[in-house]
Amino acid sequence: MMRAWILPVLMVVCGSAGAAGLLRGGSPVPAAVFLLVCALFAGLNSPLVFPRSLTAAEARRRSAVDHRPVVYWRPGCPYCLRLRLRLGRKARRLHWVDIWRDPAGAAEVRAANDGNETVPTVVVAGRPHTNPDPAWVREQLTSTAR
Structure with missing residues (x-):
């Protein structure tokens, strides 16, 4: 069961890291958009869609x-x-x-x-x-x- 959640969790973690990097660089809007897109892809690849x-x-x-x-x-x-x-x-x-x-x-x-x-x-x-x-x-x- 855990295997089904590896990709969505990885997408959220990577999205969070990327958004944190963008925030540190002083880009809050692109950071929010990037995190939102990663969360959307994580949701679409999770078992919750099915x-x-x-x-x-x-x-x-x-x-x-x-x-x-x-x-x-x-x-x-x-x-x-x-x-x-x-x-x-x-x-x-x-x-x-x-x-x-x-x-x-x-x-x-x-x-x-x-x-x-x-x-x-x-x-x-x-x-x-x-x-x-x-x-x-x-x-x-x-x-x-x-």
Whole structure:
């Protein structure tokens, strides 16, 4: 679980150090902007942006009942963030599995991607799709809603 927070914490620490340097140089406005940008990137790369993660077993069970896709992801992944942001509110309807928190989820991703932990891997009707187009994932959500 700590691994998911390394990048966001590092961004805040580096942003604070950079802002302190700018402040010492007599530039308070650029220091504040720099710190704000670093905090924004830290927030976007934190697990807080994503819906609550489930275990792989729980996500499979729920998907079997409601036929919604399962998304395997990890914090700090730009492609996972792209998928999450492009799905908007519909992202909450998917079942999200953080592979850094769930070893079984990581094993499923490796099995689907020739031993690689390539994310996002979206499983629709038992079939894995690696880094699919967000528009396609949105279509899968609307087709399961019928």
